[in-house]
Amino acid sequence: MYADIKNHECDICGKAFSRKCGLKLHLDMHAEIKNHKCDTCGKTFSSKSYLKLHLDMHAGVTNHECDICGKSFTLEGNLKRHLDMHSGIKNHKCEICGKGFNQKGDLQRHSDMHAGVTNHKCVICGKSFLMMGSLKIHLKVHAGARNHECDICGKAFTQLFHLKLHLDMHAGIKNHECGICGKRFIHKGDLKFHSDRHAGVTNHECDICGKAFTLNGELKRHLDMHLGINNLECDICGKIFTHQGYLKLHSRRHADVTNHKCDICGKAFTSKDHLKRHLNVHAGIKNHKCDICGKAFNRKWGLKRHLDMHAGIKNHKCDICGKAFITKSNLECHLKVHAGIKNQM
Incomplete structure (x- = not known):
């Protein structure tokens, strides 16, 4: 009582x-x-x-x-x-972003994230974490402790959670679907990055040229280009690439691998993305519009080149006479004049 x-x-x-x-x-x-x-x-x-x-x-x-x-x-x-x-009871709500939590401790850790509080520091590399649990997992990486091994391919992980996600990949399980285009993903994080692309989120900007990217990894590869870090060479023609994916696509051209065919005109492409851009041309889709004159383009780089014309930017210079051009193709046509090559009518 x-x-x-x-x-x-x-x-x-x-x-x-x-x-x-x-x-x-x-x-x-x-x-x-x-x-x-x-x-x-x-x-x-x-x-x-x-x-x-x-x-x-x-x-x-x-x-x-x-x-x-x-x-x-x-x-x-x-x-x-x-x-x-x-x-689904979440009585503890964040005053900054409105996200709800069912535990007060979870809200506190979330608030620390907003405040940038990282009290748990790694004594080996100096990286800091919001939670002690995250630090413990991080220390396993330094120790090389990968106790969770895949029975299919033998790859090992520091966390059971990561092994489960890896097994989903083997099973082809993709539970996270994009609400815009319907594309499915194994990881929730991959869906988030994909959604950022739809939303045009580009938080990772290059300090050298100003180009912005959705993913930090994309920015790193781009910086390698500026720094001249080209580690991957094509065995056939010797062309150098900064990323394995780019080399793979390039190698398909040598092998004449064009698995992605246009149903309208029959033209084939080495990648699905190239086919999608091509289909936009057939559909007349031009999402990249000039704010100055209203002209629209189906590719972002086409708009960029057009804006350079408005700005009078001519980055492609002739080494013989010093004349500059907006596009590389215009410079190449100009060099033919110096070489005495005339277009056959």
């Missing part, structure tokens, strides 16, 4: 207790008085009961089972929080 009456309130955080001894144990936590030590891992606790619960975790005792999914927990409180997840 009187179990719910909590007259003993903590002066520090305001939490109330029905018994004085409960408040005392709680105050020990604030004072960081931890006299009860775990013999297995050395972790200390403010009360014997907390130590007992901790020891249950080492022993794998999980008496609190979820009636919905069957997952078991050592602590009843963890089960309650888990049930909130099933019910």
Whole structure:
């Protein structure tokens, strides 16, 4: 009857207790008085009961089972929080972005992310993390600990979660679908990057030329081009590439591999993306419009070249007479004049 009456309130955080001894144990936590030590891992606790619960975790005792999914927990409180997840209850809302959480601790960590708080630092490389758990996983990378191995191809991972995603790839499971074009992805993160492309999000800008990219990896490859880092050479013609994907597409041309055929005119292409751009020409789709004169283009680089014309930018210069041109093709036509080559009519 009187179990719910909590007259003993903590002066520090305001939490109330029905018994004085409960408040005392709680105050020990604030004072960081931890006299009860775990013999297995050395972790200390403010009360014997907390130590007992901790020891249950080492022993794998999980008496609190979820009636919905069957997952078991050592602590009843963890089960309650888990049930909130099933019910979709998210009482802890972020005041900055409005995202909701079912646990106060999750909201706190999320708020730290907004504030840029990274208290958990790696002593090896100096990288900082929001959560201790993330740091522990990161340390496994330094230690080379990859205990989760794929039975199909033998690839190993530091986290079980990453192995599960990898197995989805083998199984062809793609649960994350783009709401705009219908393309499906294995990873939620890949869908996000794909959606950013639809939205035109380009947060990674080149400090040299100003070109912006959706992915940081794309920017790095682009910077390699500026730095002249070309590590991949074509065995047939000797052409150099900064990225394996570009070399692969180039090699298809040598092999005359054109698997992507246009149903309208029969023209074939080495990649699906090239075919898509070609189909836009047939459809008359021109999404890239000039703000100055209104002329539209089906490719971004076509608009860029057109804007250079408005700006009078002529980057392609003749080494013989010094005359400059907006496009490389115009320069090549000009060089034929110097060489005495006339177009056959």
